[in-house]
Amino acid sequence: APTLHRLSIQAFEPVLIEGNAIRVHPLVCTAYNADFDGDQMAVHVPLSVEAVMEAKLLMMATHNIFSPSSGKPILTPSQDIVLGSYFLTMNPKTEPKEGQRVPLIGCLEEALSALHVGVLTLHDWIDMKNPDKGNETLFGITKKSVVRTTVGRVLFNTIWPDELGFFNQPALKGDLGNLILETFRNRGKEETIESLDRLKEMGFDMATKAGISIGIFDMIIPPEKKQRIAVARKEIDKVEDQFKKGIITRGERHNKIIDVWTTATDDIAKEVFTCLDENLGKDTINPVYLMMDSGARGNRQQVRQLCGMRGLMAKPSGEIIEQPILASFREGLSVLEYFMSTHGARKGLADTALKTADAGYLTRKLCDVAMDCIIVCDDDDRRDGVVKKAIMEGDNEIVPLRDRIIGRYSTDDINNPSNPIEIVIPSGSLITEEIASNIDALGITRVKVMSPLSSRIKNGLTALEYGTDPSTNSLVKEGSSVGIIAAQSIGEPGTQLTMRTFHIGGIASAGREDPVINVRKAGKLRFKGLRLVTLANDQQVTLNKTGSIQVLDEDDRIVDDYPIPAGALLHFKDSDPVEDEALLAQWDPYNIPILSEKKGVISFEDMLPGVTTKVERDASGGRSMVVIEHKEDLNPQVIVKDSKGNPIATYSVPTGAQVAVDEGTRIDAGSIIAKTPRQASKTQDITGGLPRVAELFEARRPKEGNVGQMAKIDGIVSEAGTLRSKKRLLVTNEESGQVEEHLIPHGKHVLVQPGDFAQKGQLITEGAKDPHEILEILGPSAVQEYLIEEIQKVYRLQGVTINDKHLEVIISRMLFKVRITDPGDTEFFWGDQIDRFAFM
Known part of the structure; x- marks a missing residue:
């Protein structure tokens, strides 16, 4: 297997066993990316005293609990262990009835002996004396004197230290990760290692005792499926009808059909999970649901394909085929459906084979650039940094501010906004989890932290600029080769990403934005940069794309800022008060409209049939005029004239837009003049991924036309x-x-x-955007921020977390040279490219 990051080489103490195979601990498989389908590993024996010492102190598996790339535990259990833990802690199918008494148990030991004797089973409800009464714990309840739980959960809690409290819910894969992290924070490394070993033993033991097997009848087909497909077909007929009558364009038709099938698939998926959860009213849990819900194997998408319907597929080009696969794997696919499936599956396999090499090459280039970047000293006297803020997508916060500043050092004093004299954190101090949460709670939205990007040292960084080492959560040591760690942290998931495409087998995941905005927090509205036109019914429509609506709190601080697209219908006026969840604006998800600000009579300019426009006819004789690409020096425009025939507004119509008005007609303000279909969605495949990352790191200019x-x-x-x-x-x-x-x-x-x-x-x-232009117009810090956000976007799409500081280490190497524009009286020449440190 390829050595992709630091954790691909670890040291172990030997254990003597019978037989010829060397056993490996199951928990380190995640780090090695090893599975048991014939993987091979190499064993090296360190001989010299120094080598043995280094292996013992640095490379032992017990020292590498956390991943250097994200700081999350990498010794997380998966598959069997997760299955066993979930089986042990799951909710019994039958709830105790009102007033029904359940066995009352005094302590852990009593419950366990009752289990051994056979008086109770793992999934019996019991009332147990609360071990956490009066103690502040993470998972426990402080106030109650009795907790309602199951025998299995009592057993599960014997694994973890008492400080965490009594964990009283089904343990999913994510919960196990949290428990490991909290054990480490509260009890340190030794205790965590012991807990992990106990978890491994119990997980395998329970998975065996559960005897879970899976058969075709466990994949329950929801009874509502036929009806839901019939509804979808009716909707498709409506869309086809609209297209034939010429109400909608070909592009809109395609988008709407994709939309109808996507919603149908999602609805059927919801039904599937409800059916699996109920398991036809049996008193046992459904094994397919158990595996999916616990996170042991299979995700919602795969289960949907087993029991619901496979859904839409993509062609190798990324286009979505309009005909969905209605069958599920349990029902079996028809020959045609199978053929459509192979499209996506084959593309996935081909991609995988080709891109593994690319990912390796990317890692190599990154190492090349950053290998000499090491921690030189603890601190220098210059305090400079970059501003961090939460990452938003539309109006959803995807990465909160606290996650971006934990483990960094502040450059300036951070003050409490409501009491400016109070200093929350002085400059040059570490932002811990606690402080970060505090900053978030105070409503501070921007924090300036020290960063590799603002480093002034030639070949290296100071420890404070880098911050804490994610794998140990303490300040990075002098001499650490942070450059190589950064390169590995970015390159390792690169290979993972490339290998992830074929799991979905080309299922079309058409990401479409919601065409509405709901207010998240109540407050007062302030319109910023919006150009509005008021319709006859007193509603306002936006004309421009560049405006936004801000929500202010009592102290006139901005709580939220929503960018508003063109053609959005607003439900409130400027400075209106709004409640939580109020509908602020809505718009057409399929088209971008061009609206008229003035009322008047329409006239056309440079709209020449066959040259700049063509008339599209539909099957039923409906017509629409569409602007086409043209070589001539013409500029197709719609002009609005007043009653005297003087032009009062002109609108240029872009290529591909459908003109929605006829020459000579009278229109009101706010009427739609033309509309361009929003781009038909291509599937977001990692093909955008790896090449995109390489393109960003190399700061390539986008293709000419783009x-x-x-x-x-x-x-x-x-x-x-x-x-x-x-x-x-x-x-x-x-x-x-x-x-x-x-x-x-x-x-x-x-x-x-x-x-x-x-x-x-x-x-x-x-x-x-062209990174070179961003640098020219907005300066170095803007281009650095742009690159970090764009690269993170690609990894986030695949659910991979990488700490910003690794990207910053690499990007700090990208702006290393300056070009001399005026040598003055130095010994440089015009146009020389020199090291920026020589220049400083």
């Missing part, structure tokens, strides 16, 4: 005709009078409209 233009200054957008068959947009800063020109090719979708305020670095046209 670069989005960014505003170079803050200012107001205006149109200025065309130049060399490109559209001219000007951004004018009203304070300084500075003007920047943007030439936009025809057919590029423009994200701003004349009169909008563009912020420096904001995308003006659709496309990918």
Whole structure:
């Protein structure tokens, strides 16, 4: 097996056994990524005294409980052990009836002896004297004097130290990880190791005693399935009908069909889990559900395919096939369905084979760059750092601020916002879990911490810049090779990612955003940068994409900030008070509309049939005019004129947009002039993943046609005709009078409209951001933040956690040189690329 990270080489004390196979402890398999289908391992014997010492002190498996990449326990049990623990602690199928008495037990020993004698079974409810009464523990209940529990849970609690309290719920895979982490925090390494060994023994023992087997009849098909599919088919007929009548475009039809099947699949999946949970009213638990729920084997998606329906598949190109696979594996697939399945499965296998090499190459490049990055000293006298804030996706917080600052050192004093004199944490001190939670509770949203990115030392870092070592949770030691650890932490999941595609077998997971915004916290609204038009029914619609709605608390602090898309219907006015969960805005999920601000009469310009536009006819004779790509120096526009025939507003129509008005018709303010379908969703496969990570680390410019233009200054957008068959947009800063020109090719979708305020670095046209441009316009810290967020996005999609500091170590090596623009009286030349330390 390949050695992908530090934990792929560990030291053990030998245990003499019979037979010719050397046994390996099951808990270290996660670190080695080993399974028992014929994997081989190499054994090295250290001979010299120094080698033995090093193996004992640094490489022993007992010293490597936590992963250096994320700080989570890597000795986490999986499969059999998880299954055994869950079986031991699960809820019995029958709840005791009201007023029914259950055996009253005095202590742990009493329960266990009753079990051995056979008076009680593992899954009998008992009332036990509360061992945690009056003690503050993590999992226990302090107030009650009696706890209702099962004999199995009493047995399970004998594994863990008493300080954690009585754990009284089914133990899932994640819970076991938490228990390990808390044991380590409360009792230290030795006790944790012993608990892990007890857990291993008990897990295997219980998994054996449970005698769980799985048969085809355990995969229960929900009775509502047929009916749900019939409903979906009716909806599809409606969509087809709309398409034939010409109400919707081909792209919309495809998106809607995918949507209908995705929701149908999800509904059937919900039914599946309900059915499995009830298990046809039997008094035993369903083994398929048990394995999935505990986290031992199989995930919700796989179980859905066994019992519900396989759902939508993707072609190798990433496009989603409209015809879903309605059968589940239990019912069996028809020949055609099987053929559609093989599409995705084969692509997965081919991808895996090809990308393993790429992942290895990425690790090699990362090591090359960062190998000389080591911890040189504890601290230098310069205090500089980067600002950390929570990561949002739309209006959901995915990574809270506390997770990003634990284990880092603050650069400045952090003050309490409601009492500025009180210092929460002085500069240069460690942010522990407790302090991080405190910062979160006080509502502080940005914290400046020391970081490898702001390091001023030539080949290395100071310990405070790096912070704590995630695998030991204490300050990193001088001489640690943090560069190599960073490279391994990023490269190791890279190989994992590439190997993960085929598990899903090309199932289309169409990610679609919710077309509504609900308020998370109550407060008062403030509209920021929104251009609105009021409709006849007094509702307001947004015209621009760049505005947002902020929610303020009593002290006028911003609690939330929701970006609002164009064409959103707002349910509140500016400065209205709102409650929790109130519906703030909603919009069409399939199209991006272009709306008219003024009322008047429509006229067209440069809309030439066959040159810039084509008429799409549908089966039933409906027609729609669509703007097509064109070579000529033409700019298709819709012009709104007033009653005297003077133009009062012009709207450029991008390629691929469907024009929704006819020439000469009268329209009201807020009418839709044209709409472009939002991109038909391709499946998010890791193919975006690994190459994307490499592309970001190499700071490659995006492909020619795909670069989005960014505003170079803050200012107001205006149109200025065309130049060399490109559209001219000007951004004018009203304070300084500075003007920047943007030439936009025809057919590029423009994200701003004349009169909008563009912020420096904001995308003006659709496309990918170019890291070089970010550096030029917004400076080094902005490009560093962009790279970290984009790389983390790829790993997060696969559920991989990597600590920011590893990415920061690598990215700090990316901005290592400066180019001389003016040598002055130094000995440099124009255009020389030199080390930034020589320059400083």
